[in-house]
Amino acid sequence: MSTSTGRSTALLTDQYELTMLQAAIDSGAAHRRSVFELFPRRLPAGRRYGVVAGVGRALDAIESFRFGDDELEMLRSQQIVDEPTLDYLADYRFGGDIWGYPEGETYFPYSPLMVVESTFADAVLLETVLLSIYNHDSAIASAASRMTWAAGERPVIEMGSRRTHEWAAVAAARAAYVAGFTATSNLRARLEYGIPTAGTSAHSFVLVHDTETDAFRAQVHSLGKGTTLLVDTFDIAEAVRIGVEIAGPDLGAVRIDSGDLAVLAYRVRAQLDELGATKTRIIVTSDLDEFAIAGLSAAPVDGYGVGTQLVTGSGHPTCGFVYKLVAREDSSDELVGVAKKSKDKISVGGRKYALRRLSPDGTAQAEILGVGRPVENDGDDRTVLVPLVRNGKVVGRESLEDARERHQRSRAELPLVARQLSKGEPVIETHFEGYE
The missing domain is CATH 3.20.20.70 (Aldolase class I)
Incomplete structure (x- = not known):
C-alpha cells in the first residue's frame, strides 16, 4: 500500500525479525555494525536480464517503518517480544546508510541491488518489507521490459x-x-x-x-x-x-x-x-x-x-531476491566478511561495490563486483550503486520519469541477444574481484 495513507509499515514483517532482535539485544550483538545486501543468486529460469523496480516504494516504506502505540500494544498483549525490545522498537528510526541500484536499472546474478550498512538491529528489521517490495515490483518490471521491447x-x-x-x-x-x-x-x-x-x-x-x-x-x-x-x-x-x-x-x-x-x-x-x-x-x-x-x-x-x-x-511472479548479512564488526572494530556455507545457496561474504563493464562502444560486457573495495574503472565503465539513504535520511528519491529514462538507457546497453525471448543464460556474466 502507498505510504501516503500515513500507515506504519513496521508490521509488514515476519515475527522472526523481532525475535532475532530480542535475542541480539540480550547478547549485546544488536548494536554491532553490520552490512546486509539484497541480491539475486540467479535470474528466473531462462531470463537474460532483470529490471530493478520498487526502489521509490522501498524508500517510502523505510520512512514509515515506525512502531506506534497500536503496533507496540499488539506486540505487548500477544507477548511477541519482551519489554526491553519494546522499548527499543518504540524509538526505532533507521539511522544507517543505504546504497542501491537505482530504479529502472538492469541487473544480473549477484548484483547487490541494495547495500544496507548500520547496526544489526537497525538493518535486520527491514529485511521482510524490502524483499516483499523488491521481489514483487522487479518481477513485474522484468516482464514488462520484455513486453515493451517486443512491442517496439x-x-x-x-x-x-x-x-x-x-x-x-x-x-x-x-x-x-x-x-x-x-x-x-x-x-x-x-x-x-x-x-x-x-x-x-x-x-x-x-x-x-x-x-x-x-x-x-x-x-x-x-x-x-x-x-x-x-x-x-x-x-x-x-x-x-x-x-x-x-x-x-x-x-x-x-x-x-x-x-x-x-x-x-x-x-x-x-x-x-x-x-x-x-x-x-x-x-x-x-x-x-x-x-x-x-x-x-x-x-x-x-x-x-x-x-x-x-x-x-x-510466469515468474517473484525474483528470488535474498537479504543476507555479508559483513559485521569484529572485536577490533573492523568489518569482516561473513557468509553462510552452502553448496546450494551460495553467498559471498564482504561488502560489494558494483561496476558495469562496458566496451568502448558502450555495450555491456560484464557485471564486476568488488568484494571489500571498489572496482577500478577502465574509463569506459560506469558505477551502478548510488546513495539512497545517508544517516537515516532518504537522499535517493527521484521521479518515475527519471526511472523510465534510465531503463531505456540501461536496456539499450545490453548486447542484442538480450532482445531474444527464447530461454537463455544471462546476457552478461558476473565476476567478483577480491574474492577467494
Whole structure:
C-alpha cells in the first residue's frame, strides 16, 4: 500500500525479525555494525536480464517503518517480544546508510541491488518489507521490459488490476510504467504516482443496451468520436461498420479482445480503410504476453493491452531476491566478511561495490563486483550503486520519469541477444574481484 495513507509499515514483517532482535539485544550483538545486501543468486529460469523496480516504494516504506502505540500494544498483549525490545522498537528510526541500484536499472546474478550498512538491529528489521517490495515490483518490471521491447514503438497499456490483489495492482502499474508501459487502467495508480490512465468500456456496456448500435451511439455521444469501441461482442465486421457509421472516419480506435488477433487485425484494418477510417487505430487485448506481442509484430496493430500475464510476472511472479548479512564488526572494530556455507545457496561474504563493464562502444560486457573495495574503472565503465539513504535520511528519491529514462538507457546497453525471448543464460556474466 502507498505510504501516503500515513500507515506504519513496521508490521509488514515476519515475527522472526523481532525475535532475532530480542535475542541480539540480550547478547549485546544488536548494536554491532553490520552490512546486509539484497541480491539475486540467479535470474528466473531462462531470463537474460532483470529490471530493478520498487526502489521509490522501498524508500517510502523505510520512512514509515515506525512502531506506534497500536503496533507496540499488539506486540505487548500477544507477548511477541519482551519489554526491553519494546522499548527499543518504540524509538526505532533507521539511522544507517543505504546504497542501491537505482530504479529502472538492469541487473544480473549477484548484483547487490541494495547495500544496507548500520547496526544489526537497525538493518535486520527491514529485511521482510524490502524483499516483499523488491521481489514483487522487479518481477513485474522484468516482464514488462520484455513486453515493451517486443512491442517496439507501439504503446502498451497495463490493465491487470482485476487479476491481482487490489494494492498489488497499484504497485504493478507503477513497475510497468518504469519499464516502458505508456498507461494503466488503474485510477489509484494515477492518484498515487501520476501515471497516465486509459479505458472506455467492456462487453457489459454493449450487453446492457438493447442493441449494439444503441451502445455505440451512447458511448460516442458521451465520450466523443475519439473513443475506443469494443467490437467483438457479437460480429466484428458488423460492429466495425456500425461504429464508423456512428462516429464517422474520425473514430479513435476499435478494440479486439478475442479470436485470432493477427487474422482479425488484418481484416479489420482492411475494412476500416475501405470505410474511410484510415486513421482509426486497432487495439488488441486477450491474455497477451511478450510472446504473443512479438507474434503480432507484423500485424496492423496499433497498441496492446496487457493484464494477467503482466501482474503475474509472465510466469515468474517473484525474483528470488535474498537479504543476507555479508559483513559485521569484529572485536577490533573492523568489518569482516561473513557468509553462510552452502553448496546450494551460495553467498559471498564482504561488502560489494558494483561496476558495469562496458566496451568502448558502450555495450555491456560484464557485471564486476568488488568484494571489500571498489572496482577500478577502465574509463569506459560506469558505477551502478548510488546513495539512497545517508544517516537515516532518504537522499535517493527521484521521479518515475527519471526511472523510465534510465531503463531505456540501461536496456539499450545490453548486447542484442538480450532482445531474444527464447530461454537463455544471462546476457552478461558476473565476476567478483577480491574474492577467494
